[in-house]
Amino acid sequence: MKRRDFIALGAVAVASGLYASENGEITTSRSVDAEVLIPKALNFDPKKLEGISEKMILSHHQNNYSGAVKRAKAIEEKIVALSSSAQPFELGSLKREEMVALNSMILHEYYFENLGQSGTISSQSKSMIEKSFRSLIEWENEFKKMALSLSGGSGWALLVYNHRLKRLENIWSWDHLHGLWDSEIILALDMYEHSYQMDFGANAKGYVEVFFKNINWDVINSRILAIR
Ligand SMILES: [Fe+2]
Missing domain, CATH: 3.55.40.20 (Iron/manganese superoxide dismutase, C-terminal domain)
Structure with missing residues (x-):
């Protein structure tokens, strides 16, 4: 690698949070955005739903939805901490689990947001x-x-x-x-x-x-x- 290419790579690496380790492998310094991976509160009073108990909604929200958010955070932490020498299948397995947890989080947020018996169809x-x-x-x-x-x-x-x-x-x-x-x-x-x-x-x-x-x-x- 020519010196000017090395300097240019260094500039890109710093901007993106990538750094070369002592053995020359590129590692990442990125971290999990803990402020994003926080469960959202319900936007309605679960006592007021018709035919659905407050107990079931709260259990669903606290166990399944919040559980997915915690799982997504834990998986992202594992991905960030994964050694650069890890095999592709190790990262691939974690990426699959990350998608499952993140999609579960996002879909639950759409679900809870569209509950609450309010308004009529426009x-x-x-x-x-x-x-x-x-x-x-x-x-x-x-x-x-x-x-x-x-x-x-x-x-x-x-x-x-x-x-x-x-x-x-x-x-x-x-x-x-x-x-x-x-x-x-x-x-x-x-x-x-x-x-x-x-x-x-x-x-x-x-x-x-x-x-x-x-x-x-x-x-x-x-x-x-x-x-x-
Ligand atoms: Fe669910």
Whole structure:
């Protein structure tokens, strides 16, 4: 390596937090942003939900959601601390677990945010759903049926806006990992058993019906309004 290339590499390395160790290996000095990986508080009073107990919501929020946030932080710390001599599969395994934990965190945040039984569907939201699914009832039937296809297993039922398709679409996500790229989440429904078993046992259909009664339409309307 020529001297000027070495100096140039040094400038890039310092800017990005990369440093060469004594044996010449590049290591990272980055750290986990602990202020980002903090659970968000509920934005509604769980006592006021219809047909969903406060106990189940708090357990879900404290154990499953907050657990995912803590797991994401612990995995990121492991990635940061991983030796530069680690094998690619070691990093690959951690990156997979990182995606599972981060997506679980993010999807739970969409889910809790769109609960709370507030407002009604706006004319703009109604019109976009009708344009994508012909009618509100056809969208609702398809969404509920797709959600029920996950009962007995696990996953997420999502209404998304896809920029490539230029319309809304119902999709499901298994293991927090599946998704339709270039989409924005409009409505998220957690179909993991922990989200309904305490109140509904194996009655996933009852849970899905009650979920619809507790949608925060103000949040859905603002998510649709924000689509660009
Ligand atoms: Fe969950």
